[in-house]
Amino acid sequence: MADAPTDPEVPAAPSAAEKGTPEYTRRQFLGLLSAGVGALGAVLVAIPFVSFLLAPLLKQPEQVWRAVGASSTFKIGETVEVAFQDPSPLPYAGVSAQTAAWLRRESETTFRAFAVNCTHLGCPVQWLPDGKLFLCPCHGGVYYEDGQVAAGPPPHPLPQYEVRVNAAGQVEIRTQRVPIA
Amino acid sequence: MGLVKRILAFLDDRTGLGTFIGGLAAHPVPNGGRAWWWYVFGSATLFIFIIQVTTGIALATAYIPATGDAYKSIDFITNQAPLGNLLRGIHNYGASAMVVLIGVHALQVFLFGSYKFPREVNWLSGSVLLLLTLAMAFTGQLLRWDQTAFWSIIVAASQAGRAPLIGPQLAQFLLGGDTVGGATLSRFYAFHVFFIPALIFGVIGLHLYMVLHAGVSEPPQIGRPVDPKTYRQWYHDLLKREGVPFWPDAAWRDALFGVAVIVVVVILAWVVGPPVLGKPPDPTILQADPRPDWYFLWYFAVLALLPPGVEDYVIIGGPLALGLMLFLLPLANRGERHPARRPWAIGIAIAIVLLVATLSVAGQISAWSPNFTAPALSAQVIGSSDPHLVRGAGLFHTKGCQDCHTIAGAGGQRGPDLTEVGSRRTREQLITRILNGGTNMPAYGTSMTPQDLSDLVDFLQSRQQAGSQSGR
Numbered sequence: 001m002a003d004a005p006t007d008p009e010v011p012a013a014p015s016a017a018e019k020g021t022p023e024y025t026r027r028q029f030l031g032l033l034s035a036g037v038g039a040l041g042a043v044l045v046a047i048p049f050v051s052f053l054l055a056p057l058l059k060q061p062e063q064v065w066r067a068v069g070a071s072s073t074f075k076i077g078e079t080v081e082v083a084f085q086d087p088s089p090l091p092y093a094g095v096s097a098q099t100a101a102w103l104r105r106e107s108e109t110t111f112r113a114f115a116v117n118c119t120h121l122g123c124p125v126q127w128l129p130d131g132k133l134f135l136c137p138c139h140g141g142v143y144y145e146d147g148q149v150a151a152g153p154p155p156h157p158l159p160q161y162e163v164r165v166n167a168a169g170q171v172e173i174r175t176q177r178v179p180i181a
Numbered sequence: 182m183g184l185v186k187r188i189l190a191f192l193d194d195r196t197g198l199g200t201f202i203g204g205l206a207a208h209p210v211p212n213g214g215r216a217w218w219w220y221v222f223g224s225a226t227l228f229i230f231i232i233q234v235t236t237g238i239a240l241a242t243a244y245i246p247a248t249g250d251a252y253k254s255i256d257f258i259t260n261q262a263p264l265g266n267l268l269r270g271i272h273n274y275g276a277s278a279m280v281v282l283i284g285v286h287a288l289q290v291f292l293f294g295s296y297k298f299p300r301e302v303n304w305l306s307g308s309v310l311l312l313l314t315l316a317m318a319f320t321g322q323l324l325r326w327d328q329t330a331f332w333s334i335i336v337a338a339s340q341a342g343r344a345p346l347i348g349p350q351l352a353q354f355l356l357g358g359d360t361v362g363g364a365t366l367s368r369f370y371a372f373h374v375f376f377i378p379a380l381i382f383g384v385i386g387l388h389l390y391m392v393l394h395a396g397v398s399e400p401p402q403i404g405r406p407v408d409p410k411t412y413r414q415w416y417h418d419l420l421k422r423e424g425v426p427f428w429p430d431a432a433w434r435d436a437l438f439g440v441a442v443i444v445v446v447v448i449l450a451w452v453v454g455p456p457v458l459g460k461p462p463d464p465t466i467l468q469a470d471p472r473p474d475w476y477f478l479w480y481f482a483v484l485a486l487l488p489p490g491v492e493d494y495v496i497i498g499g500p501l502a503l504g505l506m507l508f509l510l511p512l513a514n515r516g517e518r519h520p521a522r523r524p525w526a527i528g529i530a531i532a533i534v535l536l537v538a539t540l541s542v543a544g545q546i547s548a549w550s551p552n553f554t555a556p557a558l559s560a561q562v563i564g565s566s567d568p569h570l571v572r573g574a575g576l577f578h579t580k581g582c583q584d585c586h587t588i589a590g591a592g593g594q595r596g597p598d599l600t601e602v603g604s605r606r607t608r609e610q611l612i613t614r615i616l617n618g619g620t621n622m623p624a625y626g627t628s629m630t631p632q633d634l635s636d637l638v639d640f641l642q643s644r645q646q647a648g649s650q651s652g653r
Contacts, residue, residue, distance in 0.1 A: 096366075098464050132627075138471065
């Protein structure tokens with residue numbers, strides 16, 4: 001690089017001799033001070049910034065039991081779609097605060113609830129009553145009525161939700177994290 | 182001097198901007214020779230990006246990024262807001278144009294060997310811009326927040342969940358919680374509107390600065406390899422000898438092509454209009470067929486066609502490997518630039534174009550998806566009044582066979598076409614297959630009565646090749 005033009009107002013860069021002098025260590029100190037204070041400021045803001053973005057990972061909602069209907073309304077042997085609200089949805093979540101499930105009454109007292117998320121990549125499975133199969137539209141995954149994989153790429157059986165009938169005769173499903181990972 | 186001229190002169194004197202920008206505009210660039218028009222793609226990408234930012238800002242004044250209201254606000258923009266439909270259309274086709282142009286620009290730079298010395302860092306910044314553009318395309322489709330978008334984010338989180346060690350956390354991070362909810366859309370809105378564009382602005386600044394710093398690459402010549410020891414001086418001399426001012430000698434082509442692209446985008450937005458809004462993002466509507474916008478269909482096809490055993494590795498490792506290849510390319514930074522002397526470059530470029538094109542077609546057809554909407558077979562197709570055959574044909578539809586198999590053009594393509602299966606398989610073979618299933622086919626042994634099975638097989642046996650006798 002060519003020599004910069006000398007301007008009498010701008011102090012020249014320190015020479016080798018000068019670098020050990022009190023003048024230069026003062027400059028070093030001031031430089032470090034600026035950089036250090038700047039880093040401190042950045043960290044002060046970065047902590048809330050990162051924590052806020054990562055908050056969903058740190059705070060897990062309490063899972064709850066949600067009623068999906070009186071047990072008398074479900075016919076034995078039939079698989080129907082039910083819907084229930086997510087635990088602690090945000091007030092502006094609107095229609096997306098629901099979750100669907102496939103509910104089957106197996107006997108007078110027992111029920112079974114399947115997640116709608118295919119275990120391959122999460123697409124919603126549909127129930128085919130005559131074939132007694134759950135079918136996924138995305139890549140042709142198929143499950144038998146007990147949730148076992150019948151065909152296609154799904155690696156695991158269809159996940160199930162905990163179900164119970166409460167004292168008032170209402171069928172309740174226990175919410176859980178969306179079963180995709 | 183007129184008043185306007187005096188004001189401009191005053192501003193230039195105080196800011197020095199006029200002189201500065203004038204100098205930039207007039208900076209010398211190599212003579213493009215016969216390759217002039219190959220250089221327009223970078224600026225066209227930039228123009229479309231500016232269109233996207235502008236239309237995006239306009240749309241953002243009416244779009245509500247709340248999970249409960251987004252769909253309704255888009256409905257408002259499309260059907261009620263004045264020129265809202267046009268604006269949505271420009272933004273939509275502008276997005277397609279961005280993806281196409283940045284791909285063409287990258288391919289052109291690759292084929293011209295312009296990523297070689299001393300422009301390696303520009304290739305790196307361009308690679309970052311390519312990835313950020315794809316991220317914008319993906320998050321943009323999500324913001325339509327219709328049924329497809331809802332399930333697409335679940336599929337994306339599902340894939341992220343395959344990552345080793347941090348998979349479930351990554352999925353939760355994407356969803357903004359442990360399921361899709363109020364936080365999910367706001368998250369993607371912040372990424373699509375603020376975070377990623379801020380990064381893009383910064384990297385574009387770096388990219389343009391480096392175009393000026395290292396200079397636009399001269400058209401490659403056979404027999405003139407890049408030699409880092411001598412290139413800079415040689416380029417400097419070339420500019421002095423044959424350089425032309427960027428404005429207007431080179432810029433007029435950029436302006437013409439860029440505006441032509443914008444005109445095409447506006448015409449498409451006017452004539453074809455934006456994508457019709459799908460069903461609302463209601464998680465309880467389970468009749469869904471999520472698929473990405475056309476520029477991601479090739480990736481959609483890759484995922485569908487993968488053998489299940491390697492899925493985890495390809496979903497996570499594939500993008501990583503591609504990213505690595507992009508970023509390591511500048512290691513090959515010397516030698517011939519002209520494609521005629523770089524057969525590997527030509528091969529790679531052809532391979533990329535063919536792969537993306539064929540996979541996109543495969544993704545469009547998506548034969549792997551069952552067809553739930555095929556109508557039951559008509560009496561004409563059944564071709565018989567035998568009650569067993571007719572009942573069998575009905576079972577072919579209601580038992581789900583037709584979702585994956587086609588007869589006389591109606592049905593799915595997941596499994597083999599059964600139009601003439603009676604000519605190919607014996608009764609015993611048909612029975613065995615139906616009862617036990619096969620690759621990608623469920624076993625119907627426990628969900629068929631003997632009468633059902635008999636009627637269905639009767640029907641299938643009646644499916645003969647034209648002209649041959651019945652196989653019963």
